[in-house]
Amino acid sequence: MRTPRRRLAKLAPALALIALALPASASAQLSRTWVSGVGDDANPCSRTAPCKTFPGAISKTAAGGEINCLDPGGFGGVTITKAITIKCQYTEGGVLVSGTNAIVVNAAATDKVVLRGLDINGLGTGLNGVRILQAKSVKVLDSEIYGFVRDGIDFEPSNSFANLVVDNTHIHDNTGNGLLIAPPSAGSFARGHISHSLVENNGCGATVTENLPDPAFAFTTRCGTQAAGTGGSNPKLTALHNAFIQADGTGGHGLFTNGTDAIIVVGDSEITNNTVGVEGIDGGTNGGVYTFKNNYVDSNGTNGTFKGTVTPVRHYRRSHKRRH
Numbered sequence: 001m002r003t004p005r006r007r008l009a010k011l012a013p014a015l016a017l018i019a020l021a022l023p024a025s026a027s028a029q030l031s032r033t034w035v036s037g038v039g040d041d042a043n044p045c046s047r048t049a050p051c052k053t054f055p056g057a058i059s060k061t062a063a064g065g066e067i068n069c070l071d072p073g074g075f076g077g078v079t080i081t082k083a084i085t086i087k088c089q090y091t092e093g094g095v096l097v098s099g100t101n102a103i104v105v106n107a108a109a110t111d112k113v114v115l116r117g118l119d120i121n122g123l124g125t126g127l128n129g130v131r132i133l134q135a136k137s138v139k140v141l142d143s144e145i146y147g148f149v150r151d152g153i154d155f156e157p158s159n160s161f162a163n164l165v166v167d168n169t170h171i172h173d174n175t176g177n178g179l180l181i182a183p184p185s186a187g188s189f190a191r192g193h194i195s196h197s198l199v200e201n202n203g204c205g206a207t208v209t210e211n212l213p214d215p216a217f218a219f220t221t222r223c224g225t226q227a228a229g230t231g232g233s234n235p236k237l238t239a240l241h242n243a244f245i246q247a248d249g250t251g252g253h254g255l256f257t258n259g260t261d262a263i264i265v266v267g268d269s270e271i272t273n274n275t276v277g278v279e280g281i282d283g284g285t286n287g288g289v290y291t292f293k294n295n296y297v298d299s300n301g302t303n304g305t306f307k308g309t310v311t312p313v314r315h316y317r318r319s320h321k322r323r324h
Helices: 004-021 054-058
Strands: 030-035 061-069 078-080 084-087 093-096 103-106 112-116 118-126 130-134 137-141 144-148 153-155 162-167 170-172 177-181 189-195 198-200 204-209 234-240 243-245 253-258 263-267 270-272 276-281 288-291 296-298
Touching: 030 054, 054 061, 054 078, 130 137, 130 162, 153 162, 170 177, 177 189, 177 198, 177 234, 204 234, 204 243, 204 263, 243 253, 253 263, 253 270, 253 288, 263 276, 270 276, 276 288, 276 296
Parallel strands: 030 061, 061 084, 078 103, 084 112, 093 118, 103 130, 112 137, 118 144, 130 153, 137 162, 144 170, 153 177, 162 189, 170 198, 177 204, 189 234, 198 243, 204 253, 234 263, 243 270, 253 276, 263 288, 270 296
Antiparallel strands: none
């Protein structure tokens, strides 16, 4: 008579084979993964066995999870299709590309993406540093973006009410715009906020347009945007505590808007040494560049004029009297 122990002993090899045959599934994805300059994408991307590249790590990171840099390295361009955080602010998180986009965000309209502490270099031939096609929100923090033939950050969200936040970031020496906001869908809304950042030596500093980007990428004309009548979206940018400058004196606009609903509100910022400091075209009643307060606009070929002044709105807490 076979005992239960003997039956289990015979089944053990078969069970082991079944376990080995099971594919690596989503359940194997980690909420936190690691990359290293001496890692290997064949690894599980754990801290003790890190991956080599961001593409290798993102496939092993669960949606909503985080990729961290264990030590300095160049981790390659990546396309992001889910909610993810990439953080390398304590070491060198290099993204070096040639002839292509460095980071493309094309996630769900409900996904949030955070990029922090990245050194994104286009080597003078890369297309865009960060290109955003769809996401609920994207944050670019504590980073450097440079050397691209189009835009440092290209924010063209297909979904409405997408948000972009840029903070403490150096965007420089890109042929196109340091920052472009250009939602392609008529009637859609896109919002951007940039703060504590240096936008330097780009074709144009920051451009907000409801008219689509010029397919010929002629950045010397309208900062690379098409003429009126090609869009119809509602893009907005708030810019506080920044510098939009052309230190080498060769760039175009510091701040530029194109379209009846394209708006920039700027405060406590320096706009100097540009060919044109601030300008809004085809702005109708609303579109244009507005000042909040404390801007320094000087030493541009043409300083330009603000469309108007935005008055801060103060919210007061209501006092409730005690009932007797």
